Amino acid sequence: MTVRVVGDIITVRGFGFAGIDGRVVETGEAARAAIREYLADPQVGVILVAQSIADLLGGEFDGYRLRRSLPLVLNIPDSTGAGMEGEDVQKLVQQALGIKL
Numbered sequence: 361m362t363v364r365v366v367g368d369i370i371t372v373r374g375f376g377f378a379g380i381d382g383r384v385v386e387t388g389e390a391a392r393a394a395i396r397e398y399l400a401d402p403q404v405g406v407i408l409v410a411q412s413i414a415d416l417l418g419g420e421f422d423g424y425r426l427r428r429s430l431p432l433v434l435n436i437p438d439s440t441g442a443g444m445e446g447e448d449v450q451k452l453v454q455q456a457l458g459i460k461l
Contacts, residue, residue: 361430362403366394367410370439375408382408388416395424395433404431410438 365375365382372382383394391413398404407424414421414435424433 361405363406363408364398364404364431365408365410365436366391366398367408367413367436367438371410371436374439380408385413391417392420399424399431399433401431407431407433408436409433411435412438 363380365372365380366385367382368386369384372384375382383390383397385391385394391409395407395409398407409421409424417424421433421435425435427433
């Protein structure tokens with residue numbers, strides 16, 4: 361089972377340093393496409409979505425998040441400052457995945 365991230369370039373690259381692949385998106389349409397692609401992939405167990413991207417999707421994101429099947433869809437603070445209070449990417453990975461790097 362793998363983890364994927366959908367977000368801005370800094371968030372995606374930051375998680376990339378921790379070995380987590382993802383998709384850089386700038387629009388709601390691109391975010392929808394990336395999330396749907398990852399939802400259809402049986403190897404993906406968790407999809408992390410940057411808060412600013414989740415905000416673009418509005419109520420639609422809640423539908424993804426409230427699903428009761430894998431992969432889990434979770435929103436995370438991102439590099440734009442949405443939901444972030446001075447935390448670095450390493451701490452975000454630790455919080456999101458519950459692992460210590």
